Amino acid sequence: MSAIALAATIGWDRDDMARRAALDIPDGAYVNLGIGIPEKVAQYVPEGREVIYHTENGLLGMGAAVEPGEEDPELINAGKKQVSAIPGAAYFHHADSFAMIRGGHIDICVLGAMQVSQGGDLANWSTGSADAIPAVGGAMDLVAGVKTIYIITQHCTKTGEPKLVKSCSFPLTGKAVVSRIFTDLAVIDVTPEGFKLVELAPGVELDYVQQRTGCELIAAD
Amino acid sequence: MIDKRVDSVTQAVADIFDGATVMVGGFGEAGSPIELIHALIDLGAKDLTVVNNNTGSGHVGLAALIENGQVAKMICSFPRTANSTVFPDLYHRGDIELELVPQGTLAERIRAGGAGIPAFYTATSVGTPLAEGKEVRNFDGRDYVMEWGLKADFALVKCARADRYGNLVYNKTARNFGPVMATAANTTIVQTGAQVEIGEIDPEIIVTPGIFVDRIVTIANPAHESRLVNEGRTYP
Numbered sequence: 001m002s003a004i005a006l007a008a009t010i011g012w013d014r015d016d017m018a019r020r021a022a023l024d025i026p027d028g029a030y031v032n033l034g035i036g037i038p039e040k041v042a043q044y045v046p047e048g049r050e051v052i053y054h055t056e057n058g059l060l061g062m063g064a065a066v067e068p069g070e071e072d073p074e075l076i077n078a079g080k081k082q083v084s085a086i087p088g089a090a091y092f093h094h095a096d097s098f099a100m101i102r103g104g105h106i107d108i109c110v111l112g113a114m115q116v117s118q119g120g121d122l123a124n125w126s127t128g129s130a131d132a133i134p135a136v137g138g139a140m141d142l143v144a145g146v147k148t149i150y151i152i153t154q155h156c157t158k159t160g161e162p163k164l165v166k167s168c169s170f171p172l173t174g175k176a177v178v179s180r181i182f183t184d185l186a187v188i189d190v191t192p193e194g195f196k197l198v199e200l201a202p203g204v205e206l207d208y209v210q211q212r213t214g215c216e217l218i219a220a221d
Numbered sequence: 222m223i224d225k226r227v228d229s230v231t232q233a234v235a236d237i238f239d240g241a242t243v244m245v246g247g248f249g250e251a252g253s254p255i256e257l258i259h260a261l262i263d264l265g266a267k268d269l270t271v272v273n274n275n276t277g278s279g280h281v282g283l284a285a286l287i288e289n290g291q292v293a294k295m296i297c298s299f300p301r302t303a304n305s306t307v308f309p310d311l312y313h314r315g316d317i318e319l320e321l322v323p324q325g326t327l328a329e330r331i332r333a334g335g336a337g338i339p340a341f342y343t344a345t346s347v348g349t350p351l352a353e354g355k356e357v358r359n360f361d362g363r364d365y366v367m368e369w370g371l372k373a374d375f376a377l378v379k380c381a382r383a384d385r386y387g388n389l390v391y392n393k394t395a396r397n398f399g400p401v402m403a404t405a406a407n408t409t410i411v412q413t414g415a416q417v418e419i420g421e422i423d424p425e426i427i428v429t430p431g432i433f434v435d436r437i438v439t440i441a442n443p444a445h446e447s448r449l450v451n452e453g454r455t456y457p
Contacts, residue, residue, distance in 0.1 A: 056324065057248045058394045073250055073445045074395035080249040080302070091393055093400040093428070094248075095332040098325030102343060121348075128350075133309055134321050137299040140351065141325030144344040175348035 010208075011184040011201040017152050019044040020199075021182045024150065025051055025108060032056065032101070032142060034111035035079040037152045041110050054106055056138045058097050061089025078138065101138070102145040109146040111139065113153040113181075115168040118215050120178040120190040122151065123170035136173075143174035155183035156212050164188065164195060165214035185209045193218060224385045225437050226416065230260035233410050233438045237266045237375050244272040244331065244376040244402040245283060249302065250446035252395035254379040254412045255282040257438075259456050261377070262289050270294040272331070272373060274324060274398065276301075276308035279450030284308070285457075292317060296371070298324035304450050323351060326368050328401060333370035335404025335433075340369045376406035379443065380429070383413035384420075387434025388427045396428065403433040412440045 012020065018040035025031055025041070027049040033039050042064075045051050053062040055077040062077060063084035071082040085091075100106055115123040122143055125136045143149055153163055164181065180198070181188045186209045187198040196218040197206060210217045227233050234257060237243065243261070247253030262285055271292050277284030284307040286292060300308050300319060311317040322330065323345050333341050342365035346352045356367040378399040381392040389411060391399055403409045416439050 055394075057251070058397050072393065073447055074252065075393040076249060076251050077394075080251075085393070091391075091396055093396050094324075094328035094398050095401045098328050102325055102329075102345065126350075131313070133301055133312055134319070135299045135301040136321060136323050136351065138324035140323040140349060141345045144347065145325070172349045 011155075011204050013184070015040060015044075016201070017182050017184060020187060021110060021150055021152055022046065024180065025049070027051070029107040030054055030060070030105065032106050032109040032146060034109070034139075036112045038110040038112060039079070041152070054097075054100060055083070056097050056101060056142070058092050058094060059085060059089060060092070060100070061086045063089070098138070098141055101141050104145060104147055106146045108148045108150060109142045110150045110152060111142065113151045113163060114170050115163050115165050116151055116153070116178050116181055116190070117165055117168045118190070118194040119167075120176040121168050122149070122173045122178050123168040124173050126171045128171045139173050143177040148179050149177050151178055151181045153181065153183055155185045155209070162212055162214035185212065188217070191218070196220070225387045225431070225434060226385050227436050227438050230256050230412065230438050230440070231263065233257060233412075233436050234260045234264055234377075236408070237261060237264060239266050240268045241266060241374040242270040242272065242372075244373040244398070244406055246376070246378040246397065246399040246402050247283075248274050248394070248397040250278070250282075251393075252379050252391070252397050252399055253282055253446055254377045255444050255446055256440045257377040257379075257410060257412050258282050258286050262286055262291070262457060265291070267291045268293045270296065272296045272327075272371065272402075274298050274327065276305060278302050278304040278446060280307065280455040281444075281449040282446050282456070285455065287311065287317065294318035294320065296320045296322060296327070298322055298327050321351065328398065330368055330371040331398065331401040331405045334372040335401060338370050340367050342367055371405060373402070373406040374408065376402040376409045378403050378409060378411045380411055380413050382415045382417050382422060383411060383434070383437045384417050384422060384431070385437070386419060387411065387429075387431030387437060388422055389413070389429035389434065390422055390426060391428055400429050403429045408435045409433055410436045410438075412438050412443065414441060414443060415439065
């Protein structure tokens with residue numbers, strides 16, 4: 001059995017990863033969620049916590065996806081999906097929205113990744129290939145400005161290459177910006193000493209994760 | 222008497238000239254001034270530099286303006302959009318220039334341009350390819366790159382309500398780049414869903430004060446880009 005097939009059968013699925021990340025979002029946090037698996041985090045924040053979601057196109061207090069028939073093409077999120085606004089929400093223009101980001105007012109941002117280095121560098125916007133059209137959106141602003149950056153990503157690429165690496169080969173989104181990584185196999189912190197295991201997915205061994213990580217993984221305390 | 226209202230989108234955009242820099246409001250379809258863009262297609266001004274977060278979708282609005290060969294250069298943060306092949310095709314052929322700017326830096330460059338600030342420093346993009354060639358300066362132990370303020374000859378903006386002074390309020394997340402673009406253009410042209418009398422908009426809630434606006438045209442039932450795209454519509 002190949003490593004890829006194995007990876008699909010053990011560890012956390014996409015919803016598990018979002019659920020696990022949601023546990024680390026404290027009550028009262030202002031949070032920005034990236035497109036893809038990070039969007040799912042909002043569904044899993046534990047009951048009793050009040051979390052305000054920021055979407056950088058200009059809404060604080062983003063609610064759930066809209067019911068069919070209630071869509072408004074002028075009420076969308078950063079992924080351009082139609083969303084709802086909670087009671088108490090606020091709209092604002094783009095410069096104010098990025099003042100919230102750049103000015104350090106957003107507590108946590110959850111993003112996807114192509115690569116994360118052991119020093120916390122993030123690559124998630126471009127492969128750097130010559131025929132790709134570069135598109136960055138707000139990713140560089142978010143990682144430069146938000147206090148805590150969480151990453152949710154598969155541990156390896158579809159072809160089995162590690163995404164947690166010694167140094168990123170893809171163009172960077174930001175340097176030394178990532179705090180914690182939630183993968184299908186483990187929760188891993190970026191520390192001054194490098195990647196450090198926080199928690200393994202059920203049924204996953206440290207060796208298994210280490211074999212799929214591009215540099216040394218420090219065992220949990 | 223101050224009255225910035227004009228009768229038609231044709232009149233509103235009539236003086237946009239070849240080679241102009243045009244800021245176009247909107248994030249995706251939200252806030253896209255699609256009727257003003259279509260009037261600009263009718264006008265035919267070319268060699269434009271267009272500032273927008275994206276590059277449009279389908280074959281209407283901004284994508285149609287690009288497809289019509291009127292845009293020499295895009296300044297944007299995210300030129301890839303679902304349903305958009307117009308920009309990618311031109312870009313791959315080398316027929317359109319792209320200046321890629323992080324989204325918040327784009328917003329702040331426009332804000333700075335409108336506020337008379339020629340340049341500023343931001344930590345966004347430090348250590349990435351988008352900082353290459355830019356001045357870097359260290360403040361309190363952290364590196365920042367210098368970014369230039371951005372101004373334009375024209376801004377095309379969509380709002381919900383306007384009075385004849387040009388005081389504007391917007392609709393939900395359609396506000397996005399409108400308020401900053403209105404400040405940064407020599408001539409700001411607004412399409413509004415409704416015109417109201419002076420004094421009807423509570424001064425406490427005016428988002429764009431009229432000083433930043435030059436022309437207003439009423440489009441009571443504006444088209445929505447996604448609906449046109451879903452219907453397979455093209456412009457012209």
